[in-house]
Amino acid sequence: MSRLQPKRAAAASVIGTTIEYYDFFIYATAAALVFNKVFFPSLTGMTGTLVSLSTFAVAFLVRPLGGVIIGHLGDKVGRRPMLVFTLTMMGCATLLIGLLPGYDSIGVAAPVLLILLRVLQGFAMGGELGGAVLLTMEHSQPEKRGFYGSWVQIGGPLGLVVATLVFLPLNLLPQEEFLSWGWRVPFMLSAALVVVGYVLRRTIDESPTFTEIKRTGKVDKAPALTILRTYPLRTLLVACTTLSGGVAFYMMSVFGLSYATENLGLTRQTILLIVMVAMVLDCVFVLISGIVSDRVGRPKVMMFGMIGKAVLAFPWIWLLDTGNAWVMFLGYLLFCIPHAAGQGVAGVFYAEVFPAKVRYSGLSIGYTLGMIGGSAIAPMVATSLVAAWGTTALGWYMLTMSLISTASTTIILRSAKISGREVEEPKVAKPELAS
Secondary structure, eight states, X not given: OOTTHHHHHXXXXXXXXXXXXXXXXXXXXXXXXXXXXXXXXXXXXXXXHHHHHHHHHHHHHHHHHHHHHHHHHHHHTOHHXXXXXXXXXXXXXXXXXXXXXXXXXXXTHHHHHHHHHHHHHHHHHHTHHHHXXXXXXXXXXXXXXXXXXXXXXXXXXXXXXXXXXXXXXXXXXXXXXXXXXXXXXXXXXXXXXXXXXXXXXXXXXXXXXXXXXXXXXXXXXXXXXXXHHHOHHHXXXXXXXXXXXXXXXXXXXXXXXXXXXXXXXXXXHHHHHHHHHHHHHHHHHHHHHHHHHHHHOHHHHHHHHHHHHHHHHHHHHHHHHTOOHHHHHHHHHHHHHHHHHHHHHHHHHHHHTSOGGGHHHHHHHHHHXXXXXXXXXXXXXXXXXXXXXXXXXXXXXXXXXXXXXXXHHHHHHHHTTBOSSSBOOOOOOSTTTOO
16 A cells, blocks of 8 residues: 555545535534525524524434445445545535525425435435545554544534635625525535545545455445444444534534524624634644544543533533623633544544444444434524523533533443554454444
């Protein structure tokens, strides 16, 4: 294997993943700021915001289906072709959303088509992270898996940064122009970005690990079924470990946008700028966590992230509630540190829990199931809690999710027999005992 392959694989994965998350987050930004007015104009105030955010959640409900099907094919056909497929599907759905007429033009068909396109986005995202992580880590040396794997993990915050950069100048438009055509520009730009990502992913070699599995005839006939039969508990635990990271990220991004503009009186420009700068720093922290994990082990870095998010749950809320932009930014900065620690090593950590021949399925199914309980409903739950009981309830929600993730990570560390630096290859012998 060429020494350049790990770097090429990391570059192809992070650029492609950034583009897909860009597509995902321009929808999230539009759902928080625009869609309640364009697609649900008859619903006002909190009701309109909740319905708009619910369309954002729809994609997460479909992600496990994408995780099962794309993960299954990724373990049978290969990592690379599935990554090309997910990028293409995501790009096409995003472009069509940008071209979709509003409620005033085609009536109820507008929100219906919006939801259908959102479903396609969710299906594609279901297989994205698993393939990107595996293509990168399986091209790299074991002692550098954390570092190269962390590059994939910056795709999330970096995608949000790019989406925010595109939205910032558009927010300077008059409200009427922004709602009529301005919000569509980021969706249109996705087409050009997808072409770049497509070319990059087509030029990278297939994972050497999968190539060897295929050469030796050890390809699992039904990898998704193997995961569900042999590793059900472990897959569920992986899902639970994602809860705190998903909730933290979408609190800082989607919920933070709507809450700051509607309840704290901040301008869209101000809160978008806070989120963007925080996510740039989050990318730096993610890479640092990957490097540290190669030296001290993934488990220690994961636990630091989980516990840190629990400790900072209420402080982040208190700093956000001040309504002072600089104090809010401090809260974001502090919260990004434990969030990045957990997310930076999460992909490789999850992949190492499962045998190589079913890794794509195990990682994708576990991760996407966790996204439903964490990321999918987080903005809606947060909005509802704040409306009913105030931000104190939101702090308890974030703390609870962090504690569940911490407990789940602890159980995985004990049951998977993790060594100092990585999970030992599980031996598929007895169902459930392996879990």
